[in-house]
Amino acid sequence: MTAATMKDAFSRAEVVSIWPKLDRTLVNNGRRPAVDMPPHLFGAVWDVILQVADATATKPDYAAIAYLTAAASLIGGKRRASPYGLDWSEPCILWCAALGDPSSRKSAPLDHMTKPLWALQDAAKEEHDERKREYAAEVERAKVERIAWQDEVKQLAGSPGGTPPMPTIAVEPEPPRERRTVISDATPEAVADVLVGNPQGVLCYNDELAGWLESFDRYTSGGRPFWLSAYGGRPHAITRKGAGTIHIPFNGVSVLGSIQPDKVVDHLDGANDGLVPRILWAWPDKLPPRPQTVRVDRTALEAAYSRLDHLGWGEDEAGNPCAKVLRLDDDARDVFSEWEISNAANDGEGSSLFASFAGKLGGLVLRLALVAELTDWAFNGGGEPATISLRSLSAAIAFCEDYAKPMAQRVYGDAAVSSEDRNASLLARYIVKNGFRTVNMRELRQHPHKGHLKPLQAKGAMDAAFEVAQDAGWIRPAFSRDGDTVGQPRKDYDVNPAALGGAA
Template identity: 35%
Template structure:
């Protein structure tokens, strides 16, 4: 029997309005950092961030996290933090700006990325000049190489010792185009860039959710492990089909910054695997700011100077002459603060669940990274000062305040609100299926066959469907079949379109 024929009332007039809150998580209010706390955490950059936010008409939280991720990419593999022996962290930071389409995420990204693009334009000009010079040298080298081959051939034919290959017969490797930021390229291309530039990269995207949800679409899940390694700065090797030589990256370090909308983040949370990828993001989800004409002007030059200074940080050298990060150690006071923060995180974890629990578990490492970036941002803001030789208690205390007292609350607002009952979680998953596919009716086995977490048994599915019945999304219909009645859940037609 058709589902519509079994509905005991007229769809267009007698269905009640569905409760649309069933598919949305309840969220606490947006945390707000006081001006004094903001100045304490961001130090010499607090005024620049505030001015940029006013000029762009965006929350200053968005600008601040964009700055941290961009600075972490500029530092890259040059300087890693060492809290104590046996623990090393790259400066890599991933930032997610959550808000509605008009919240100002893109302008906030532009406030930092426009100066980065200006630097990259200069790098491109330098590359073109170096490439032109190399091509001229390479052409001359080809003549010298041809002459050497001819001389060697003649010497061998005469039974004489062939001449040694002259230095001018080899122009050396071509110059490398330096990059700071990327947008949407394959993992192989990212690895190729890092293998040649070594330093690190910034992946910047206006919308992160599409990238996150589609990264496994074409290669059966290979992208997620790649990006997990990119957060840790570990070595990585990619075997290529069309080349006998693999791409070998000594330190796969990619910082990330981008925005997403709350409903798209909710959809990601329903579909995401619990592999810790989302939990690695610093998240801000502020309320929109009131728009007004700015009274101040921002300076791109101060950001350009700072990023260039961070990019000028020198790496260390291995015993075999290869590159390695310079390790910046924590002072004893800084290590003590971090140790106390780890204990605090353990107590927060006890009251958390799901992705929020996973995020809290990663906060000690995040504090190490943020402290490293803040220390070097302080240095980059002031000419004539020495590069940090230690991460001090002052840097770690600020990082703990930011990550533990502030960003933790934003993460809770974004994806860690109080965990609902299992049947409510299941109802939210089914609600997403209904919104995406718009079926006229569902059966229990239709949901079971999808192998969604928490919806594997008939009992679990029935409990979730009952929540949707109470919310007027569904109506339970029993269809007589001559034996045991068949149960179909008709979908409220007001959910269509």
């Protein structure tokens, strides 16, 4: 055979791969893809959300859920949404979680959208300081009046007749409570103490939401019952040893925070008591770093927050403060009734956690519609709305159908995957992201890889992930020693070229 015929034969020969078939599904491991955040629910605030997304190199999701939670916390107990104007009404309370890997820049957009809440709190400090001075004067006056009353009682000692009652002015007043818009201490006692002076409710903002989730069962005073009550805005009482009982007419706490996907899984196991399925999840795809192109202008956002904060209370028949109830207008009511039937027919699809989440969507739709209606008023002015429009309701329903449901399926579906498969999926994504041709188990346990592969650092997790990846055709052992040295060989693994887009 001549050289020419040999070359021709080789060019026509079938290439046989020495690698097994690559399982490309390992990268996502059945995880539902992220969906885009729909803008219609947000109205005029959407421009600010896009500016924050641009400034933080993130998708709009994180800034959007931060706005929803912050706005809900300012409305709080002052307004409720009712579908039919009868007994059922929902408080303006939202729990939202920003999911993403440690380098997803989750915190920055949340900070942007909650920063004006701190400004509102600081602005109230001057008034609080003045009230403290008034309180000190009232205490001194009460002391003087009490002494005068005591002298009067002494003068009457031994004489017939009743004891004169202590005058009201002799009773020391309660100290003034500080205006709080944001808290981070999630113990029931600490939250209850804040709510006594902030009856409209408050935002519990935790950059690491795992601590809040862990707090449910940490306290003997009843963490889970307290937080279930806090989502419903129900009256609540906490008895403290030696300090009496705190009575809270409106236990209303909106919650915002960030968490990593691998950490949230630990809190989903056995969590189907109705508490975790109340969370609205945002888990967008991570964006690469990029330069900021526009400056964030929070002027309109700050004005809107202030307007929501200054919403007044209604009054009950006895003249006591109570929530004003906004019912759906006639068109919105009919649409909501039809959607409820459709949602109930499909809420059994998927896992039990998702079924529980979907079963609670009626209340979430009403809460989101209330925020949307008052957002439009806060940004655009005019008279305060007395009902919730079809526009706001339709936007809330579309948001839940097109975003909230798919995101919940993404979160709960990830929880259904075994930890070994999740870790192998993380390893596969890390290989593709960095374009590794070889990987070494020991090196992946060290800087700079260790921080990106935290779940794999647990005992046995790295070995299990490598085993799954090898079975899926992603890697194969290529152990070697340097020269004629003795001891354990280097545990190098070759990466299947097909995983990086090449030929195996």
